Amino acid sequence: MNASFKYIFDKLSTAYPEREARAIARLVLETRFGLTQVDICMGRERTFSLEERRDLENIVKRLSQKEPVQYVLGQADFCGRTFSVAPGVLVPRPETEELAEWIIRDEKASEFSSPHILDIGTGSGCIAITLSQELPQAQVSAIDISPQALAIARENAECLGVAVNFRCQDILDSPSKEQDSPLWDIIVSNPPYICEHEREDMEENVLRYEPSQALFVPDHDPLLFYRAIGEYAVKMLKEGGRLYMEINRAYGRETARLFQHLGLRDIIVRKDLYGNERMVRCRK
Known part of the structure; x- marks a missing residue:
């Protein structure tokens, strides 16, 4: 499993049903970080810059507070x-x-x-x-x-x-x-x-x-x-x-x-x- 997908999914799994947490994780990676569904399914990794890691942490924090993903991604x-x-x-x-x-x-x-x-x-x-x-x-x-x-x-x-x-x-x-x-x-x-x-x-x-x-x-x-x-x-x-x-x-x-x-x-x-x-x- 793609590491960044697993990170988002694990953080959200306590706040969302499993299927919804997976869908949100895929949407975040595709929309904000340019990973395709194929990348995620194949476990392909990419290197995140320090700024991107901070952005990802902020996104996950906001999502964990049940803020709609559309607002989080803008x-x-x-x-x-x-x-x-x-x-x-x-x-x-x-x-x-x-x-x-x-x-x-x-x-x-x-x-x-x-x-x-x-x-x-x-x-x-x-x-x-x-x-x-x-x-x-x-x-x-x-x-x-x-x-x-x-x-x-x-x-x-x-x-x-x-x-x-x-x-x-x-x-x-x-x-x-x-x-x-x-x-x-x-x-x-x-x-x-x-x-x-x-x-x-x-x-x-x-x-x-x-x-x-x-x-x-x-x-x-x-x-x-x-x-x-x-x-x-x-x-x-x-x-x-x-x-x-x-x-x-x-x-x-x-x-x-x-x-x-x-x-x-x-x-x-x-x-x-x-x-x-x-x-x-x-x-x-």
Whole structure:
């Protein structure tokens, strides 16, 4: 066994299940130190400089404290691209990739030749930037309440060579007041949707390190952001425009009923790869 892999695995095996500890060890060695899976499996060794050894020790220390490996390495993959991430933004999830891929498939089959797209609560910018790259004729804008998140999103857009119009805006502060006429062909959002009472079922690394502002809504109003974004969409989507949102799997029917009540139509709730109701699409 590769010595550096064994070192990381042994340090993490008390804090993580065996399979997860192995996966993290491989990811660290591949991402930060350039060892391939073949190198690791074949037991090939490499010499670490003093600086690299210190870096490895710091990485293992942070991981042992259950800090997400994406934050420790400063990056996460999303739809085949690498994004910078830090504790000020959520770590991109596979189900959010499914949401972005749904939009891309729909748009490539639609009549919009140069769609205007808004991503609400952009975080790292992963959705907005992916759509901008996959739909090069689109004009993509993105908002977030967090200046820290917007700084990371702008960095990602620059590194990946796309032009996205980022701005600081709280969707709960009725941004539709700024305009008198519809702006958008597509609105997309992965808003906060986890109720406070669900904390007890969540992983420690998420609760300790990922931004609560991007995760949680009050127990008494689990559809807070869906109502605000739905109302905004009714006003600011162009006729025939589409709204896509990631949802709490426990509130699929309630979310659909809310959008129907607001006057949106052709509502589809879609399950993710794990069989959970995780996405909704509707049309103005």
